[in-house]
Amino acid sequence: METKNWYAVYTKSRNEKKVNELMTRNGYTVYLPLIKTLRQWSDRKKMVELPLIPSYVFVHVSEREYYRILETPGAIGYVTFEGKAAPIPEKQIEALKLALDKNVDIEISADTIEPGVLVKIISGPMKGAEGEMIRATHKKNFLIRISHIGFSLKLEIDAKDVMKL
Template sequence: MTTHEGENKSWYAIYVKSRCEKKAWQKLTDKGIECYLPLHEKVRQWSDRKKKVTIPLLPGYLFVHIHPHEMNCTLQTDHVLCFITTAGKASVIRDEEIQTLKRILAPEELTIGLSAEAVAPGQQVEVIAGPLRGMQGELIQLKGKKVVGVHIRQIPYTITVDIPLAHLIVIPNQ
């Protein structure tokens, strides 16, 4: 891939065919396109056994780190359907949001959840202890547990992490 001077790479969310996230990731990587597929382990129960499987955290979505001129090459990749757009333009995902996803998925001792529910706005909080120290998010209550929710505006999911309330401080409204 050639780069154009003056253009910076940005993160974009792309929508891929159902259950093809790993295949799309591989095709994009083979083309030299930097992409991120958030994965997590989950225990699946079958009638005769339990098994740990690695599945996409955000079904149907991948993130690509590209120059704007690489969009057509990205779209011409097998299993890629479209860019997530706002007002007709591909939505840029902030670097901080990608880094937060990576930090959430790194420590294995955290309980990770995913909610497609529209979460009502709550108090903004910052984590002051533990492996996610410095992360900011929104305090929400989900199914009786207090958790921190991280919402990437361009996709319809809120990622939740169960963090003890003692590890949180409220960020005053500005």
């Protein structure tokens, strides 16, 4: 029996449910943590399920399935640490599932990228640009310096649009 590990996969913005559905349909074990939240429009209020962690799905795959996952439309790549896909311990996935099942109040903080770390912008108009994380400006935004263009450009960008290099 092949050993399987959990990995986090980046998705295109707002493609988490589509990627989850396509991967599940292709026979992969996928976990997309969702939270229910009340959304209000000008004419109504509605409970909707949104991804707990924007632009992420979790996959449980073997070495043989590893690269095929990225053929899924909407999947961008694996979350990496020091250049390699970072396996996630089964216990952490189970703890996340349990917390959501028990309606534990969860707050996701994306400011784990430390100042000085090199980052790549993975979506939006600056997609593909690389820069240096300067600081988290508030809950969801980072200030990034892009200096590979002949001068330094500081821009504020949503945390979901950035990944560590």
